Amino acid sequence: MTSQPLHIHDDKIAHLEEKANEIRRDLVKMLEHAGSGHSAGPLGMADIFTALYFHVLNHRPKQPNWKDRDRLILSNGHICPIRYVCMAHAGYFPKKELMTLRRLGTRLQGHPEKDRLPGVETTSGPLGEGLAQAAGMAYAARMNDDTWRVFCVTGDGELQEGICWESLLFIAKEKLANLTIIVDRNQIQIDGFVEDVTGEEPLRDKFESFGFHVIEIDGHNIEQFVDATEEARAVYKKPSVIIANTIPGKGVDFMEKKFEWHGKPPNPKEARSALAQLRTLGGTIQSEHE
Amino acid sequence: MxxxxxxxxxxxxxxxxxxxxxxxxxxxxxxxxxxxxxxxxxxxxxxxxxxxxxxxxxxxxxxxxxxxxxxxxxxxxxxxxxxxxxxxxxxxxxxxxxxxxxxxxxxxxxxxxxxxxxxxxxxxxxxxxxxxxxxxxxxxxxxxxxxxxxxxxxxxxxxxxxxxxxxxxxxxxxxxxxxxxxxVFTTTQTPFTIGKAEVYRDGTDVAIIAAGPILYEALKAAEALSKSGRVGSAFGGKRIEVRVINCHTIKPLDKKTILAAAKDCGAIVTCEEAQIIGGLGGAVAECLAEHHPTPIERIGMQDCYGESGEPAELLEHFGLTAPHIVKAVQRVLRRKK
Missing domain, CATH: 3.40.50.970 (Thiamin diphosphate (ThDP)-binding fold, Pyr/PP domains)
Known part of the structure; x- marks a missing residue:
């Protein structure tokens, strides 16, 4: 895949939306089969990851270590199921391998490991650390005059880690404009709603006061997301943060906005219900055949 | 020597x-x-x-x-x-x-x-x-x-x-x-290879395994013991010749050199300016217990914190100087079979 033109056409958006739905279904099947793993975050980030892997990123699935690839750093490693499904769909590995998630000997570890699965970039799970590594990569890339970009996905709960703010100070001071941070602002964490646990608002102001260019979007609007990545690319004197407001569990009504679904998979009955909802786009399609 | x-x-x-x-x-x-x-x-x-x-x-x-x-x-x-x-x-x-x-x-x-x-x-x-x-x-x-x-x-x-x-x-x-x-007691010519402990002084009565600047104290202790060290009748009044090993690489540990010292000398003293729990003392003790159980005394921080003071005062206070190493050698020799 090569760099895409600035403007994204409506038919491409429709194609990506369809793809995101397909990816959500594989995600539910994979999580149910694994019997362990995170549901809410991966479903909530399905649209953005689909847009990244099938439009935004400059990457070569058959050459995962291609030196000029854009680096996608997943800082909140626990949402790796969505990355795995997108990677399988993009051709990094066979889709049937998705069913090995979290099993002994699998390349699809519960939290992703760099050396097990080519294309994963970093080992992540302990929160905040992807952001620091993304900063290191962006800094090194600039030293080398490399033109590839770094995208770093973080959770909003994750921003409570001190290392995030240490890293943000560094990124802002060094003006690492080749780095785009994507905050999954889904408002939930394990113990409850983010605003109840510690509170992060006004989040936009916090980033702006550090010296970031901030773009707020609806994280389920692929066009908005693609436009935001282009805007971030155009802002060449400052690093950018895309605050993506997402609905955790998006697409499955009984998971949406429920922090209880942060860290558990659907059981077989729940998975059947979830898949039916996704196939019928929440009941808007009357007959379902699958 | x-x-x-x-x-x-x-x-x-x-x-x-x-x-x-x-x-x-x-x-x-x-x-x-x-x-x-x-x-x-x-x-x-x-x-x-x-x-x-x-x-x-x-x-x-x-x-x-x-x-x-x-x-x-x-x-x-x-x-x-x-x-x-x-x-x-x-x-x-x-x-x-x-x-x-x-x-x-x-x-x-x-x-x-x-x-x-x-x-x-x-x-x-x-x-x-x-x-x-x-x-x-x-x-x-x-x-x-x-x-x-x-x-x-x-x-x-x-x-x-x-x-x-x-x-x-x-x-x-x-x-x-x-x-x-x-x-500064080594020279630019002194060999250094990661993973290879160096024998700085030969001897077969006891071996001191040290890492860091305290190694110099170990060498001083060995010299002192060679000149005047005698341990009762058990040692027949003969001078004590200490092998001193620079174990700069704590990991991977040079087991070969350490086990050779244990076999040749039959008694070990470790020296470090760190907690003996988990430190060089811990590493050597693990190695000996697993492969060649040998009496061992460990010089280092004995599960406690330091405090303010001049470096020399602190090293003396916490028992990290040559006279303390001499005593540790004498203790381990009494335990030697």
């Missing part, structure tokens, strides 16, 4: 010059930086006291000022290593690897990234700054991390060689340095 092959200083016991091992780190960084453009140095607001300033002056574009943020430094260094750089991260050992242990475990150890951790101001010889700034647990906490190499140089020359050698090998390395001046 002092080994000729290790080419120690001619002024070994004649007021050798005094320099801190951290100076060797700074000089080693410059040397490594000259040889390899991928070498970068990151530092957390401690540029001069870690001697990273020497590198900064030589290669300003490859020096990264982190501010006071040890956790981010470990992560940023890992990211740079994943992009082909060879980062050295510099701070006080109390904070790196003290504060950022988990980042080191995950991003440097588990990911097996080519990051070198330079911990300055380790040990109680930090002095007046007191217990908060005297890293004593660093050997234990780094040794337990898979993929990590742990080096504790004994003087400024060895510190320089260890830094250069760390840059030449691929993989995570922890390098431990001290703030205070210590005797």
């Amino acid at each position: 002092i080994s000729k092959t290790v080419k120690l200083s001619s002024s070994l016991f004649n007021n050798p010059p005094q320099k801190p091992t951290r100076q060797g780190y700074g000089e080693g960084l410059v040397e490594a930086g000259a040889a390899d453009e991928s070498v970068v140095v990151l530092c957390t607001d401690l540029t001069e006291s870690t001697r990273s300033n020497l590198f900064k002056e030589a290669y300003p574009k490859r020096f990264v000022q982190m501010g006071i943020s040890e956790q981010a430094m470990a992560g940023i260094a890992a990211g740079m290593a994943l992009t082909g750089k060879t980062p050295f991260i510099s701070s006080y050992a109390a904070f790196s690897p003290g504060r950022n242990w988990e980042q080191i475990r995950t991003l440097i150890g588990l990911q097996n990234t080519n990051v070198k951790i330079g911990g300055a101001h380790a040990g109680i010889s930090v002095g007046p700054d007191g217990a908060t700034h005297q890293a004593l647990e660093d050997i234990a906490t780094m040794r337990v991390i898979p993929n990590m190499t742990v080096l504790v140089p004994c003087d400024v020359h060895e510190a320089r060689k260890a830094t250069v050698a760390a840059a030449l090998m691929t993989g995570p390395v922890y390098l431990r340095f001290a703030r205070a001046n210590s005797s």
Whole structure:
């Protein structure tokens, strides 16, 4: 895949939306089969990851270590199921391998490991650390005059880690404009709603006061997301943060906005219900055949 | 008798010059930086006291000022290593690897990234700054991390060689340095190979295995015992000849040299300026218990913290000087079968 033109056409958006739905279904099947793993975050980030892997990123699935690839750093490693499904769909590995998630000997570890699965970039799970590594990569890339970009996905709960703010100070001071941070602002964490646990608002102001260019979007609007990545690319004197407001569990009504679904998979009955909802786009399609 | 092959200083016991091992780190960084453009140095607001300033002056574009943020430094260094750089991260050992242990475990150890951790101001010889700034647990906490190499140089020359050698090998390395001046008793000619302990003095009555500047105290203790050391009738009044081993690499431990010493001497004393629990003393005890059970006495910090004071006062107070090592040798000889 090569760099895409600035403007994204409506038919491409429709194609990506369809793809995101397909990816959500594989995600539910994979999580149910694994019997362990995170549901809410991966479903909530399905649209953005689909847009990244099938439009935004400059990457070569058959050459995962291609030196000029854009680096996608997943800082909140626990949402790796969505990355795995997108990677399988993009051709990094066979889709049937998705069913090995979290099993002994699998390349699809519960939290992703760099050396097990080519294309994963970093080992992540302990929160905040992807952001620091993304900063290191962006800094090194600039030293080398490399033109590839770094995208770093973080959770909003994750921003409570001190290392995030240490890293943000560094990124802002060094003006690492080749780095785009994507905050999954889904408002939930394990113990409850983010605003109840510690509170992060006004989040936009916090980033702006550090010296970031901030773009707020609806994280389920692929066009908005693609436009935001282009805007971030155009802002060449400052690093950018895309605050993506997402609905955790998006697409499955009984998971949406429920922090209880942060860290558990659907059981077989729940998975059947979830898949039916996704196939019928929440009941808007009357007959379902699958 | 002092080994000729290790080419120690001619002024070994004649007021050798005094320099801190951290100076060797700074000089080693410059040397490594000259040889390899991928070498970068990151530092957390401690540029001069870690001697990273020497590198900064030589290669300003490859020096990264982190501010006071040890956790981010470990992560940023890992990211740079994943992009082909060879980062050295510099701070006080109390904070790196003290504060950022988990980042080191995950991003440097588990990911097996080519990051070198330079911990300055380790040990109680930090002095007046007191217990908060005297890293004593660093050997234990780094040794337990898979993929990590742990080096504790004994003087400024060895510190320089260890830094250069760390840059030449691929993989995570922890390098431990001290703030205070210590005797410069090796030379540029003294051999240094990661993973290979060196016998500095031969003997078969007891072996002292030491790492860091305290090795000089061990050599002094061995000389004293050779001149006057006698242990009751059990030793038949003969002089005590001590083998002294420089075990600069705590991990991977040179088991061959240690087990040969255990077999030849039948009694071991370890010396370090760190917690004996999990430190060199712990590593040697594990090795002996597993392969060749041997009486052992361990000189080092005995599960306690340091405090403020002058370096020499503190080393004496906590039993880390030659007279204390002499007593430990006498104790272990009484236990020898």
